[in-house]
Amino acid sequence: MDTKVLWIGFTDGSGMLEKPALEALTAACTIADGLGGELVAAVVGGSAETALGQIGGASPASVTTVTGETWSAPRYKTDAAACEQVAKTTEAGIVVSAAGSRFSRIAAGLAQRLGGAVDTQVTAAKVEGGTLKVDRWFYRQRMIGTIQRSTRPWVLSVAPGSFAPCAEGAVEATPLEVATESRTTPLGVEAGTSGAQTIRPDADVLLVAGAGWTKKQADGEVHVDVAADLILDFAESARASLGSSKSMVDLASEGQAVLPFLTHLHQIGQTGASPRHPKGLATCCHGEEPHAVGWRFINERRAINTNAACGWAQGKADVLYVADAFEVMRKVNERLK
Amino acid sequence: MPTTYQIVVCGGIVPDPLQSLEPVMGPTGPALKNEMMLPSVLDPWAWHALFEAADLAKRHPGSKVWLVSMSPKAKLQQVMMGLAQKVPFELVVVDGPASGFADAVETAAALAGAIEGIPDLDRSKLLLFGGWQSASRGTGAVLQMIGEILGIDEQFQGVDKLTVDDSGGLEILERIEAGAWQKSRCAGAPAVLGWATGELPEPPNNPQIGMQNMRGIMPALQQAKPAALSGEGLSYDSVESPKQRRETRVETEMDADAIADEIAAWLKG
Numbered sequence: 008m009d010t011k012v013l014w015i016g017f018t019d020g021s022g023m024l025e026k027p028a029l030e031a032l033t034a035a036c037t038i039a040d041g042l043g044g045e046l047v048a049a050v051v052g053g054s055a056e057t058a059l060g061q062i063g064g065a066s067p068a069s070v071t072t073v074t075g076e077t078w079s080a081p082r083y084k085t086d087a088a089a090c091e092q093v094a095k096t097t098e099a100g101i102v103v104s105a106a107g108s109r110f111s112r113i114a115a116g117l118a119q120r121l122g123g124a125v126d127t128q129v130t131a132a133k134v135e136g137g138t139l140k141v142d143r144w145f146y147r148q149r150m151i152g153t154i155q156r157s158t159r160p161w162v163l164s165v166a167p168g169s170f171a172p173c174a175e176g177a178v179e180a181t182p183l184e185v186a187t188e189s190r191t192t193p194l195g196v197e198a199g200t201s202g203a204q205t206i207r208p209d210a211d212v213l214l215v216a217g218a219g220w221t222k223k224q225a226d227g228e229v230h231v232d233v234a235a236d237l238i239l240d241f242a243e244s245a246r247a248s249l250g251s252s253k254s255m256v257d258l259a260s261e262g263q264a265v266l267p268f269l270t271h272l273h274q275i276g277q278t279g280a281s282p283r284h285p286k287g288l289a290t291c292c293h294g295e296e297p298h299a300v301g302w303r304f305i306n307e308r309r310a311i312n313t314n315a316a317c318g319w320a321q322g323k324a325d326v327l328y329v330a331d332a333f334e335v336m337r338k339v340n341e342r343l344k
Numbered sequence: 345m346p347t348t349y350q351i352v353v354c355g356g357i358v359p360d361p362l363q364s365l366e367p368v369m370g371p372t373g374p375a376l377k378n379e380m381m382l383p384s385v386l387d388p389w390a391w392h393a394l395f396e397a398a399d400l401a402k403r404h405p406g407s408k409v410w411l412v413s414m415s416p417k418a419k420l421q422q423v424m425m426g427l428a429q430k431v432p433f434e435l436v437v438v439d440g441p442a443s444g445f446a447d448a449v450e451t452a453a454a455l456a457g458a459i460e461g462i463p464d465l466d467r468s469k470l471l472l473f474g475g476w477q478s479a480s481r482g483t484g485a486v487l488q489m490i491g492e493i494l495g496i497d498e499q500f501q502g503v504d505k506l507t508v509d510d511s512g513g514l515e516i517l518e519r520i521e522a523g524a525w526q527k528s529r530c531a532g533a534p535a536v537l538g539w540a541t542g543e544l545p546e547p548p549n550n551p552q553i554g555m556q557n558m559r560g561i562m563p564a565l566q567q568a569k570p571a572a573l574s575g576e577g578l579s580y581d582s583v584e585s586p587k588q589r590r591e592t593r594v595e596t597e598m599d600a601d602a603i604a605d606e607i608a609a610w611l612k613g
């Protein structure tokens with residue numbers, strides 16, 4: 008059934024659906040409405056009771072649950088088996104889920120099992136003249152395309168922050184038994200950095216620390232300890248998410264002075280993340296293209312750099328303050344206290 | 345007997361990230377302006393995967409690494425000149441598009457066919473490596489699909505660390521949300537690992553490895569089978585670069601206090 012839209016939500020450790028899942032549900036509703044089709048839902052996880060109270064706003068025609076210890080943690084084989092069976096049982100033409108790590112791990116494998124196609128990190132969906140069209144970025148956020156496909160089933164993962172979350176409400180569900188086993192055992196979650204968590208996807212502001220913080224300053228000295236205090240101080244008082252440039256995090260493997268709380272997980276750009284925040288402040292970072300592509304989803308952008316000719320001045324930031332970030336950030340921190 | 349692996353790394357080529365890219369609409373769909381003129385590199389996350397593969401093979405003597413690439417072969421040859429000096433591998437080439445606009449389904453089918461054609465590949469020892477997303481299409485889809493075609497249903501994406509224990513078990517860290525890793529243990533090969541950055545620095549050039557690799561690379565390029573992708577079922581309404589340039593206000597004369605006032609007000613606003 009080409010116009011049947013299946014939304015799949017995965018519950019977290021507490022049995023809840025997180026915001027990106029509810030945003031993807033809105034996307035699924037939009038598509039089903041536009042096609043004049045039917046929306047069906049599935050919840051997969053350790054448990055689903057709480058989640059069933061979260062999705063009523065979408066008024067799905069039916070809801071399936073796949074629950075139990077097997078699905079309490081993400082794992083390719085068991086997650087793919089659950090989604091495959093739900094998609095086949097519901098005979099969905101379009102399958103929609105959030106582009107979080109859990110569905111991203113299986114989206115394409117699922118499409119392959121269904122004999123369909125896949126598009127990931129979709130940022131918009133509309134139906135024109137009965138045809139579904141979706142937007143996604145290419146070449147690491149350098150260009151955006153609008154595509155359509157005649158292939159069905161079409162598996163879509165929806166980029167977080169692209170739709171408003173669906174309204175809450177309760178629904179009834181039918182459980183589905185899925186028989187599967189795996190050679191993989193999930194062992195839990197490991198924090199990416201020691202100390203406080205500094206990657207905060209919901210923060211209003213992203214602070215990027217570039218390699219300049221670890222370079223010789225005007226007095227001919229390196230001041231890594233001062234830099235660490237200024238950056239962590241700001242992250243705390245502004246509740247900012249921390250990001251960094253590649254050069255900054257690569258310094259560690261080259262044995263140079265580094266800020267130990269910044270790792271590759273913090274890296275923004277071509278081979279790093281492209282987070283979504285309303286504001287971003289770049290400090291001691293040159294703003295080269297492979298870094299700046301990671302700022303695609305940062306709305307308001309400001310930078311502090313001693314070099315007036317740095318990349319941020321070339322139309323990449325709204326404001327460039329040509330100044331010493333050590334001095335400015337100390338004063339900013341005083342004002343935020 | 346220590347465990348040995350047959351490690352197949354899938355990696356395409358992409359335009360050097362320092363280049364500006366502009367899309368153009370052609371008769372067969374979108375492409376990059378001057379695509380054939382742009383300098384290319386091995387897809388960055390596949391590049392990390394290749395170094396991790398070589399390191400694993402070194403630690404498990406008797407293991408072997410293949411690099412399987414679908415790319416226009418003349419461009420791939422240029423990229424190989426530098427890459428060949430880094431780590432030992434045997435190249436398998438499919439002469440086809442490296443475009444971000446080609447469909448993942450067809451790309452995966454072509455690559456899976458090439459892997460199936462590797463003589464004497466022991467599938468029970470197979471670790472299928474690659475980048476967890478390409479720098480071109482960026483769907484993170486191809487490896488998963490090849491895995492499915494080859495019947496490998498233990499898969500991991502965003503891998504930063506692989507540790508092999510004495511019994512051949514694989515302990516794997518995959519990137520998840522909010523700067524954390526999911527830790528899993530897989531009983532052993534076969535498995536698919538889509539790598540993120542990994543842990544290894546770029547290896548230095550080694551001319552001896554380069555010479556040894558080149559002996560296989562030239563015949564591999566000559567024997568490359570062409571892959572014609574049909575693009576059936578997929579069409580592009582448009583592809584465009586967003587308006588990139590902002591009207592940057594460059595403040596060269598403001599003192600630190602005035603800047604701090606302005607930034608604090610902006611953050612609170």
Ligand SMILES: Cc1cc2nc3c(=O)[nH]c(=O)nc-3n(C[C@H](O)[C@H](O)[C@H](O)COP(=O)(O)OP(=O)(O)OC[C@H]3O[C@@H](n4cnc5c(N)ncnc54)[C@H](O)[C@@H]3O)c2cc1C
Nearest residue numbers: 217218219252253254276277278279291293298312313332
């Ligand atoms: C394949 C490939 C992939 C890449 N991927 C990425 C990626 O994902 N992310 C990424 O970031 N880069 C990436 N790069 C690297 C990128 O091209 C740049 O080299 C890198 O971003 C530079 O980092 P930086 O700006 O922190 O350091 P630098 O270029 O060293 O710049 C430091 C800056 O600090 C400024 N500075 C120094 N002291 C002060 C001070 N007291 N106050 C204010 N400013 C100061 C300097 O003026 C300078 O502008 C990639 C490159 C390649 C080839």
